[in-house]
Amino acid sequence: xxxxxxxxxxxxxxxxxxxxxxxxxxxxxxxxxxxxxxxxxxxxxxxxxxxxxxxxxxxxxxxxxxxxxxxxxxxxxxxxxxxxxxxxxxxxxxxxxxxxxxxxxxxxxxxxxxxxxxxxxxxxxxxxxxxxxxxxxxxxxxxxxxxxxxxxxxxxxxxxxxxxxxxxxxxxxxxxxxxxxxxxxxxxxxxxxxxxxxxxxxxxxxxxxxxxxxxxxxxxxxxxxxxxxxxxxxxxxxxxxxxxxxxxxxxxxxxxxxxxxxxxxxxxxxxxxxxxxxxxxxxxxxxxxxxxxxxxxxxxxxxxxxxxxxxxxxxxxxxxxxxxxxxxxxxxxxxxxxxxxxxxxxxxxxxxxxxxxxxxxxxxxxxxxxxxxxxxxxxxxxxxxxxxxx
Amino acid sequence: xxxxxxxxxxxxxxxxxxxxxxxxxxxxxxxxxxxxxxxxxxxxxxxxxxxxxxxxxxxxxxxxxxxxxxxxxxxxxxxxxxxxxxxxxxxxxxxxxxxxxxxxxxxxxxxxxxxxxxxxxxxxxxxxxxxxxxxxxxxxxxxxxxxxxxxxxxxxxxxxxxxxxxxxxxxxxxxxxxxxxxxxxxxxxxxxxxxxxxxxxxxxxxxxxxxxxxxxxxxxxxxxxxxxxxxxxxxxxxxxxxxxxxxxxxxxxxxxxxxxxxxxxxxxxxxxxxxxxxxxxxxxxxxxxxxxxxxxxxxxxxxxxxxxxxxxxxxxxxxxxxxxxxxxxxxxxxxxxxxxxxxxxxxxxxxxxxxxxxxxxxxxxxxxxxxxxxxxxxxxxxxxxxxxxx
Numbered sequence: 138x139x140x141x142x143x144x145x146x147x148x149x150x151x152x153x154x155x156x157x158x159x160x161x162x163x164x165x166x167x168x169x170x171x172x173x174x175x176x177x178x179x180x181x182x183x184x185x186x187x188x189x190x191x192x193x194x195x196x197x198x199x200x201x202x203x204x205x206x207x208x209x210x211x212x213x214x215x216x217x218x219x220x221x222x223x224x225x226x227x228x229x230x231x232x233x234x235x236x237x238x239x240x241x242x243x244x245x246x247x248x249x250x251x252x253x254x255x256x257x258x259x260x261x262x263x264x265x266x267x268x269x270x271x272x273x274x275x276x277x278x279x280x281x282x283x284x285x286x287x288x289x290x291x292x293x294x295x296x297x298x299x300x301x302x303x304x305x306x307x308x309x310x311x312x313x314x315x316x317x318x319x320x321x322x323x324x325x326x327x328x329x330x331x332x333x334x335x336x337x338x339x340x341x342x343x344x345x346x347x348x349x350x351x352x353x354x355x356x357x358x359x360x361x362x363x364x365x366x367x368x369x370x371x372x373x374x375x376x377x378x379x380x381x382x383x384x385x386x387x388x389x390x391x392x393x394x395x396x397x398x399x400x401x402x403x404x405x406x407x408x409x410x411x412x413x414x415x416x417x418x419x420x421x422x423x424x425x426x427x428x429x430x431x432x433x434x435x436x437x438x439x440x441x442x443x444x445x446x447x448x449x450x451x452x453x454x455x456x457x458x459x460x461x462x463x464x465x466x467x468x469x470x471x472x473x474x475x476x477x478x479x480x481x482x483x484x485x486x487x488x489x490x491x492x493x494x495x496x497x498x499x500x501x502x503x504x505x506x507x508x509x510x511x512x513x514x515x516x517x518x519x520x521x522x523x524x525x526x527x
Numbered sequence: 528x529x530x531x532x533x534x535x536x537x538x539x540x541x542x543x544x545x546x547x548x549x550x551x552x553x554x555x556x557x558x559x560x561x562x563x564x565x566x567x568x569x570x571x572x573x574x575x576x577x578x579x580x581x582x583x584x585x586x587x588x589x590x591x592x593x594x595x596x597x598x599x600x601x602x603x604x605x606x607x608x609x610x611x612x613x614x615x616x617x618x619x620x621x622x623x624x625x626x627x628x629x630x631x632x633x634x635x636x637x638x639x640x641x642x643x644x645x646x647x648x649x650x651x652x653x654x655x656x657x658x659x660x661x662x663x664x665x666x667x668x669x670x671x672x673x674x675x676x677x678x679x680x681x682x683x684x685x686x687x688x689x690x691x692x693x694x695x696x697x698x699x700x701x702x703x704x705x706x707x708x709x710x711x712x713x714x715x716x717x718x719x720x721x722x723x724x725x726x727x728x729x730x731x732x733x734x735x736x737x738x739x740x741x742x743x744x745x746x747x748x749x750x751x752x753x754x755x756x757x758x759x760x761x762x763x764x765x766x767x768x769x770x771x772x773x774x775x776x777x778x779x780x781x782x783x784x785x786x787x788x789x790x791x792x793x794x795x796x797x798x799x800x801x802x803x804x805x806x807x808x809x810x811x812x813x814x815x816x817x818x819x820x821x822x823x824x825x826x827x828x829x830x831x832x833x834x835x836x837x838x839x840x841x842x843x844x845x846x847x848x849x850x851x852x853x854x855x856x857x858x859x860x861x862x863x864x865x866x867x868x869x870x871x872x873x874x875x876x877x878x879x880x881x882x883x884x885x886x887x888x889x890x891x892x893x894x895x896x897x898x899x900x901x902x903x904x905x906x907x908x909x910x911x912x913x914x915x916x917x
Contacts, residue, residue, distance in 0.1 A: 138542075138766075138767060138770040138771070138774075139542070140541060140542025140543060140545065141541050141542060142538065142539060142540050142541065143538075143539040143541065144536075144537075144538045144539070145535060145536075146534075146535075146536035148532065148533075148534045149532060149533040149534070150532050151530060151531050151532065151533065151786070151787065152528075152529070152530025152531060152787075153530060155530065346767065347766070347767025347768070347770060347771065348771075349750075349751050349754050349755060349771045350747070350748070350751045350755075350771045350774050350775045350778070351774075353746075353747035353748070353750050353751050354744065354747045354778070356743075356747065357740070357743035357744045357746065357747040358740070358743070360739075360743050361739050361740045361743050364739050365739060365740075376528075376737070377528060377736065377737025378737070380528040380737060380787070381528070381737065381738075381739045381740045384528075384740050384741075384786070384787070385740045388740070388744070388783070393778070393783065396541070396774070397541065397542075397770070397774070
């Protein structure tokens, strides 16, 4: 096990009707003038925005609204939000939505405390050290952004999708009401499930030895997803299943499952080019890329793949042929994701083989540079993985 | 799943040599004049106390020492510590040791900000709302006090063992170096293992439905303990195994495994009378009480016991007779704890049947009062559980 630090100070408020307490929590964490940041019309149609505003009113808070966040949130709205926060003297950013609204809110919160271009954070020119405090009312179990210090934004100039991170942008509180996910379209629910499981996979495939506790925690989240996911697709208003998935989504990404071990993250980088280029959902892209990546790197550590196949997918270990068990695990993952309606190849995602060279290039690796820690991947490896995903 | 809040803001610093950073972290969390609180001579003999003091010196911090914490920490030293903190103007309490040193430090930190008798907290007369900040350098994987808001103290007047809790006494940082546990006597290592597993059991046995994610997280910790525990008893300097157990001990008790579900905690109350009366280790007492409690309440939910038997202990489910599987799980637990050298009955613990009526009485329940949530236990139930443990 590697040395590590672990810090997850977000105050989580979980359960039915908890969005009605949002004003209390904004006040408790020092907010007085709030930017409410959200996506499209669904938070209005559902009445959620009204309930949030009522709660802020009851706590005597003032607010301005900024809607319009899109999936794979864009730089344009971030610039607009930063301008708005500075002009209005905003002291708290409240995201109401899923990972896109939260990631956009984080970029706004950091940019509002910075004199330069916020893209300096995402292009890794400078670290994020200061931000307005951020709270969230989560409406989608997926990105784990409600408990993470990460933000991913797509710059409209070139459609570059890039991430930034810093403790200053970790939400001070997050309100998680599973009922708010009832009205999601099935494909969005499924995309979220793939995203949550992918966050675990990125941590699971490691070369670090003696990490049983985090292996088991990773497996706990995956086993939960396997049991609960079909339930929510059969019955979108299954509160218990929605609740288990929503909490699993947070635990999958606040790094409890990843401490003390090298993590991989190459599949996320490979996927980002897909969702940036075709504007598809991140989770859908991950469902296409991850099985391909797994097959490509399988021989590096067959036993690790056999372990997840037996412990998580319930395969019987073939002691004469561990690789057969390892491959069976990958096939079970594909069958599981397929049963949720997720795309499993370029065609189903709407991606084109001819764009592969462009995507490889856009990742931006020089000839001797690589991504990923489990198996370092160079440009030709990445090209082969895209082709395995055709 | 029940509504819940989850808040675990402790900054954890984990790994080799991390105790040498303690001065940095005390400063970072605002300490300038430190009470170093510890137990017996082992932290001196091992050189740990010297390394801690060197690190405080390097950060320009002043300090006073208060040693002498004993297992099942006593009120007398707490009063002495409070007096010392007030007299010396201490602004930070640093516990160096296991759960006893940390629990004693927490009581001192709370008492130092209170004009009355600190026992008011433990006798539930008033809540803990304020305390000096607390840091820890952990030397024993067991109590989970390094990440919890709890303190358990034994009052020397009547040997009453009582707990108190409050966010103000949750450590602001905890330093966990698994190497510091190498020199523990085997029985202390084993007692710690029982304590960690018991913290999971108290949460696992619940009547709350739809709690798959926390069930799986509980099972993850137990599976880790089953794999790693024999290793450390075979080789006390197995870093990987010590590291897995140490982190599991934190996760077992910061309530990540217990959110959204009713918890039981009757076995802890029943055990407290044993460790208070005989001054035996808490973990040893739990090894005696828990299997007896499990047998006593088994019929309340045979399937839950069958679930843990199959998922954690690897039993094959007897679909014709789930209770047989459930009982097999309890027997596997006893065999496992026995293999670690833990006591499994009153005789092995050094307890006496004749004291049972006294212990039942000392728990202090009126005729119509009960403890525990999985199955509420009245005085005659508690007596029967003690007798099952003979």
